[in-house]
Amino acid sequence: MNSSISSFRGSEWKVLVAVALAVVALEIASRMMAPSLDSDRTHIHAFPELIGEMKNADHPRVLAYGNSLLKFGLDEDLLAEELTEATAALCHVTKITPVGTAVRDWNYLYETYFTRTDTHPEVVVIGFVAHHLPDDGELKMRRLARHFCSSANLWNCLREETADFDTRVVGALSHLSAIYGDQYELQWGSVHWFVPEYTQEVRKINRWLDDQDARAVRTKAKTAKSPPQEAPPKTYRQLAHLIAQFKEHGVRAYFVPMPQPEIWKLDPAMVETVNQGGATMVDARAIAGMTKEDFSDGYHLGKSGTKKFTRFLAKVLAAELGDQE
Amino acid sequence: MLLVASYLFYGAWDARFLLLIALSTVVDFLVAQRITAASEKKIAKRWCTLSIAVNLGLLGVFKYYDFFVESFAGLLSSLFGYETNLLSLGIVLPVGISFYTFQTLSYTIDVYRGHTKPARDLLDFALYVSYFPQLVAGPIERSHRLLPQIVEPRKNREGDFAAGLYLVIAGLFAKVVVADNMAFVCNGIFAAPADQIGGIDRLVGIYAFAFQIYGDFYGYSSIARGISRWMGIDLMANFHMPYFARSPSDFWNRWHISLSSWLRDYLYIPLGGNRGSKLFTYRNLMLTMLLGGLWHGAGWTFVLWGLYQGLLLCAYRPFESRIRLSKPSIIRRLIGTFVFFNLVCLGWLFFRAESIAQVGIFLREIFTNFHPTVLTAYGLKMLLFFAGPFLLFEIWLSRRNELLALTKVRWGWRAAAYTYAVYMLLIYQPLRSSEFIYFQF
Structure with missing residues (x-):
């Protein structure tokens, strides 16, 4: 290492300081830009404000907790209105629904934003489909x-x-x-200026590469000498922890399997975890009158579906809240 | 300490293969001693042959055994319909075996030829074989260059830190920003369903691969050189702006220089080189490039790539001296470079393709389907965005005719260039990470 010292004493330290300062400037700029990188980041940066509002709101306070399924599938104003009407108590509904999240994220998010500020709703409603709750x-x-x-x-x-x-x-x-943390969003935002086709083509390529990986796995399984092994059963450690958090803070938790164009299967192990934790399962997989046309993209609820789902949920929650009183 | 670090580095991947590298080290160390001590040339030759046999034997078993067994079984099946159950061992390829095997081979051959003195200390020699920055993907160093630097105490040299910093940043930029982003485009196009892309898309995919493999391999070599400079060791430059070549021999003087010079010194020249008839020279060129192709990987596409490179060398050979000595106008030079770049890219198709059938599909589509798609625009813009600045920088280097030119400009310019590189490294890491391509060789 001695050999390097002399040239470091030359002008190279100035180069390093200049680069370090530029990185610091970039970090500051990234922090300033973070809330406006995309709608999801805007939502995430609004958590403290939303939770602050919830803290000061009238009871019962309902937290709609989940991801894009609830973000697009639940009309919080309509839910508050319907609940207020049904229970004769002024209800406040807060929606915390960062997209693409699942049980692991919900666990840490709850600890960070709710438990640390000692702000808890009376009711939490978690919307999910099969892949959101297992540990894997x-x-x-x-x-x-x-x-x-x-x-x-x-x-x-x-x-x-x-x-x-x-x-x-x-x-x-x-x-x-x-x-570093928002690298992909910073990348997507800036490349778009130069490559407008970026999002569309990246999605396409990702799909092709995923298909190729899946083909490779199938081929490997076919050529493997040992018989194919069954997938191990799903575990729900994260889910149990989330329910325990709610329970510890006296929050009534309602797990809502969300409607999908086709009815999907509930894992009995998941149902058991929910029941054992003392949470309630509100099965919304098949809501009367809901059709495929109620979905905007084959996965998320559209305008009409949102209304139907919100009314369904309001009815169930109103009955539950009534029972509790 | 460097030796311990090198063995830890290699063992971190798979400790079992430390035995292999240790075996190769001990055999070649002892053989070199025997060669020097041999009273007769004949005996020295026997020892040298033993070293070659052991090294190529290891390479043959670990790299080529399964390939040849499976190819032979395939041949029997397709020619005679005879299904065999030949023993395929499913051996894991030890990382970097092709590199350190060639490095140790060159040592014993050089000792035999009297070009280098045998190492006195086994530990010094072990470090020569396993020196961690270049162990897994080169450059393939010669003993007369690297061994003295290991044996002698390292000196405090002016400019080492600056040069090392430049090489490491340039290498990281080439690997992470250029190669890995190009890998995403290229892998996507090579994985695309046949009916969803056109010929121009495929051409863009090959161009993307050209910059992927260059950025990937140049990046690794540059980082290895940079780290070494910080430790007072000077590794050879493995690349010299290869895509500015105008002929195959010019290209091989610029691309993977340590391998091409190895093949020249230990294969092409011993085969007779150009010291015979034209036909004899062509035979030697073809054999050298075929084996060079096979060195890259145990697969028919690599053999095809070697064959193609050999044919290119043969085809250009009558015009080589004219090309080398001529001083054409900028336009003619640009045209010559562009034409040869495309010929190199055609070779990259063989190198990258997953099968010979895929080569056929790509070639057919490139020459018959000229409809651009949205993917064409995306791919070309990605090439411009990620590889464009790198190419412009190389044009600047080429005009300065100095690979380390950036270390010689005013510090402010250097800081600006490094800031740009660091910004790109932080923000434009690829969507999917890729291993170094040459790790598999």
Whole structure:
């Protein structure tokens, strides 16, 4: 290493300082731009404000908690209106629905934004489909560490959610740096100026590559000498933890399997976890009168579907709230 | 300490293969001692042959055994309908085996030829074989260059830090920004369903691969050189702006220089080189490039790539000296470079394709289906956005005729260039990460 010292004493330290300053400037700019990167980031940065409003709102306070299924599938104003009318109590509905999230994110998000501020709703409604609750869901470490973890639970998250050193480093860096944590969004935002076809073509290529990977897995399975092994049963450690959090803070939890164009199967192990935790399952998979036309894209509810689902939920919740009183 | 670091580095991937590298090291160390001690040339030759046999034997078993067994079984089946159950071992290819095997081979051959003295210390020699920055993907260093740098105490040299910094940043940029982003475009096009893309898309996919493989391999070599400079060790430059070549021999003087010079010195020249009839020279060129292709991977597409490179060398050979000595106008030079770049890209198709059938589909579509799609625009803009600045930088380097030219400009310019590189590295990491291509060789 001695050999390097002399040239470092030359002008290279100036180069390094200039680059370091530029990186700091970029980090500051990224933090300033973060809330406006996309609608999801805007929503995430509004959490403190939304939760603050909830804290000061009239009871009962209902938290609609989940992802894009509830974001597009639930009309919070309509729900508040219907509940207020049905229960004769002024209800407040808050929607925390960052897109593409699942049970792992919801766990850390709740700890960070609700438990740490000691703000809890009376009722939480979680909308989901089959892949949102098992433990084997995709780990989106950058966003999880950057937006849903606090310094208090970050280490626990890095330790519990991955055994991979690289992923832990990614998580730690994402938590510390907006450039790193929001890298994909910064990338997408800026490349678009130069390559307007970016989003559309990236999706297409991702689909082709996923198909290729799936074909490779099938071929490998076919040529493997040992018989194909059955997939291991799903586990629900994260779900149990989330329910325990709600229970600890006296929050009544309602898990709502969301409607889809085709009726989907509930995993009995998941149902058992919900029941054992003392939460309630509100089966909305097949709402009377709902058709395929009520979905906007084959997955999310459209305008008409949102109304039907919200009214269905309001009716169930009103009965539940009435019973509790 | 460097030796321990090197063994830890290699063992971190798979500790079992440390035995392999240790075996190769001990054999070649002892053989070199025996060659020097041999009283007769004949005995020295025997020892040298033993070293070649052991090294090529290891390479043959670990890299080529399964390929040849499966190819032979396939041949029997297609020619005679005879299904065989030949023993395919499913061996995992040890990372970097092709690189360190060639490095140790060159050592014993050089000792035999009297071009280098044998290492006195086994540990020094072990570090020469396993030196971690270049262990898994080169450059393939010669003993007369690297061994003295390992044996002698390292000196405090002016400019090492600056040069190392430049090489590491340039290497990271080439790998992460250029190669990995191009990999996404290229992999997508090679994975696309046949009816969803046109011939121009496929051409864009090949161009993307050209910059993927260049950025990937140049990036690794550059990082290895940069780290080495920080440790006072000077590794050879493995690339010299290869896409500005106008002929095959010019290209091979610029691309993977450590391999092409190895093939020249230890294969082409011993085969007779150009010291015979034209036909004899062509035979030597073809054999050298075929084996060069096979060195890259155990697969027929690599053999085809080697064959193609050999044919290119043969086809250009009558015009080589004219091309080398001529001083054409800028326009003619540009045309020559563009034409040869496309010929190189055609070779990359063989290199990248998953099968010979895929090569056929790509060629048919490129020459018959000229309809651009949205993917064409996307791919071309991605090439411009990620590879364009890199190419412009190389044009600047080429005009300065100095690979480390950036370390010689005023510090402000360098800081600006590094800031741009770091910005791109932070923001434009690829959507899917890719391993170094040459790790598999």
